[in-house]
Amino acid sequence: MPKLVKLALSNWRRQRVRTAFTLTALTLSAAAVVFVYALSIAFQATGSKALENALAGSDLWIVPPGGVTFDRADQKILPNGSVPGDLAERVRSLPGVTEVSSGRGWLNVKADDPRAVAEELRGVGLTVTGDPSRTRADAGAPALAYLVSRSSGRFAAYSFTTGFEAVQVNKVTASVLGVVGRVTLALGFLSVVASLLISIEERRHEFGILAAVGITDDVLYLFLVESAMIICTGLVLGLVAGAGLFALLLPSLFEIGTVLKAVGLVSVYFPIMLIFGALIPAHRLLQRTPLELLRGAH
Amino acid sequence: MRSLRYTLRTLRRSGRSAVLRSFSVGVAAALTFFVLAQTSTVRAQAEQLSVGGIDASVLERATVCLTVIAIVVGALQIGVTMTRVVLRRMGEIGILKAAGIRNREIFLVFAFEALIYGALGGVLGCLLGAVMMLFGPAPELGEAMRAAAITIGLAVVVSAAAGAIPALRAMRASAVEAISYAW
Numbered sequence: 001m002p003k004l005v006k007l008a009l010s011n012w013r014r015q016r017v018r019t020a021f022t023l024t025a026l027t028l029s030a031a032a033v034v035f036v037y038a039l040s041i042a043f044q045a046t047g048s049k050a051l052e053n054a055l056a057g058s059d060l061w062i063v064p065p066g067g068v069t070f071d072r073a074d075q076k077i078l079p080n081g082s083v084p085g086d087l088a089e090r091v092r093s094l095p096g097v098t099e100v101s102s103g104r105g106w107l108n109v110k111a112d113d114p115r116a117v118a119e120e121l122r123g124v125g126l127t128v129t130g131d132p133s134r135t136r137a138d139a140g141a142p143a144l145a146y147l148v149s150r151s152s153g154r155f156a157a158y159s160f161t162t163g164f165e166a167v168q169v170n171k172v173t174a175s176v177l178g179v180v181g182r183v184t185l186a187l188g189f190l191s192v193v194a195s196l197l198i199s200i201e202e203r204r205h206e207f208g209i210l211a212a213v214g215i216t217d218d219v220l221y222l223f224l225v226e227s228a229m230i231i232c233t234g235l236v237l238g239l240v241a242g243a244g245l246f247a248l249l250l251p252s253l254f255e256i257g258t259v260l261k262a263v264g265l266v267s268v269y270f271p272i273m274l275i276f277g278a279l280i281p282a283h284r285l286l287q288r289t290p291l292e293l294l295r296g297a298h
Numbered sequence: 299m300r301s302l303r304y305t306l307r308t309l310r311r312s313g314r315s316a317v318l319r320s321f322s323v324g325v326a327a328a329l330t331f332f333v334l335a336q337t338s339t340v341r342a343q344a345e346q347l348s349v350g351g352i353d354a355s356v357l358e359r360a361t362v363c364l365t366v367i368a369i370v371v372g373a374l375q376i377g378v379t380m381t382r383v384v385l386r387r388m389g390e391i392g393i394l395k396a397a398g399i400r401n402r403e404i405f406l407v408f409a410f411e412a413l414i415y416g417a418l419g420g421v422l423g424c425l426l427g428a429v430m431m432l433f434g435p436a437p438e439l440g441e442a443m444r445a446a447a448i449t450i451g452l453a454v455v456v457s458a459a460a461g462a463i464p465a466l467r468a469m470r471a472s473a474v475e476a477i478s479y480a481w
Contacts, residue, residue: 017463018381025374028367175343177361180329184368187322191375198382249356
């Protein structure tokens with residue numbers, strides 16, 4: 001193994017400029033995408049904290065017909081309008097309802113069987129939904145009720161809070177910032193793959209000689225180790241740089257857990273790059289006969 | 299400009315690959331153009347995203363910085379391509395050197411090539427960005443022109459800088475080495 005690493009390093013040195021370019025491109029793009037991911041995770045975290053406070057453990061959440069908005073500056077959820085004054089009494093009188101308390105302009109309802117209560121609320125004329133991306137009640141409905149606990153739903157894979165978080169995260173990833181971050185990663189990926197393809201193509205003759213004396217599998221390993229080292233170094237540098245940038249620009253959002261989550265998300269790209277940039281092209285090249293490889297060069 | 303004419307001639311030899319080579323810069327330039335021309339959209343989004351006491355202007359600046367990073371990444375791809383182009387034409391460089399062409403001119407041939415890729419990418423990017431903007435609110439013409447100028451300028455400068463390093467390598471090779479170079 002140390003021999004492979006040594007060989008890989010000597011191959012890096014052969015093309016110093018290209019190695020430096022590839023590393024820089026990968027570092028920059030990984031840093032950009034870590035920054036965006038860390039931001040979206042931080043965004044999600046503040047949103048879910050506020051939602052937790054607003055829900056206060058209730059099963060059904062009755063909000064004004066205009067829905068609620070999340071005020072980022074105060075990190076609080078604010079109602080758009082108010083629920084009708086007599087609604088609390090009417091809900092309390094419904095069978096199965098154990099507790100109704102009013103929050104900031106909304107009602108928190110606890111129930112034994114939330115689904116049954118939801119049906120009854122629908123009967124009263126409320127719009128009932130379990131989908132947090134729904135922000136308005138139907139026209140004419142006195143209020144919008146969110147079905148928060150769906151424990152009885154067999155196929156409900158995502159809870160209301162997870163859905164709410166997803167809506168929040170989506171706001172970052174769908175913004176220009178999120179798009180730019182991901183496109184930058186894609187460009188970095190492209191330049192890494194291009195550089196690896198070039199270095200394979202360049203060494204065609206070399207591979208031909210090695211294949212002629214019967215060394216084929218080792219060539220694959222050599223190339224894999226070399227590419228893995230480039231990609232790994234670039235990604236690690238980028239992850240550190242991105243985390244540093246985030247800490248520098250948005251110190252109040254910086255939490256080690258947030259950044260680690262983002263780093264985890266970005267690391268997923270490592271094997272993909274390796275497979276497309278190194279494994280597939282090198283393997284394809286080695287499928288040829290040594291004669292073809294030697295002749296094909298130049 | 300003898301070197302520029304030479305560059306254009308070599309580009310004509312491989313016209314299609316020139317567009318491919320400026321693709322990365324083009325994509326990055328499209329984003330940059332969009333962000334610079336649609337300042338109102340970016341500002342509105344930054345305000346929406348500013349969490350708990352974070353200044354929206356920080357996010358706005360971060361967006362612009364990220365697009366510049368994207369252009370740099372695209373230009374680095376051009377740099378990577380240029381290292382290959384230089385190696386491929388090593389024999390040609392050797393012949394030029396043996397014929398007495400000055401080092402400066404050889405440097406310029408390759409620097410121009412990278413610069414042209416950058417300019418092509420910038421222009422393509424602006425066109426792409428303009429298409430992207432058809433779906434949103436139209437920006438002011440003056441602002442769009444300014445954004446286009448900045449984008450193309452940035453793409454050209456960064457790509458030329460990335461191409462200059464392989465071009466230096468081409469310039470420094472000795473004539474004999476270059477002619478006998480084979481890969």
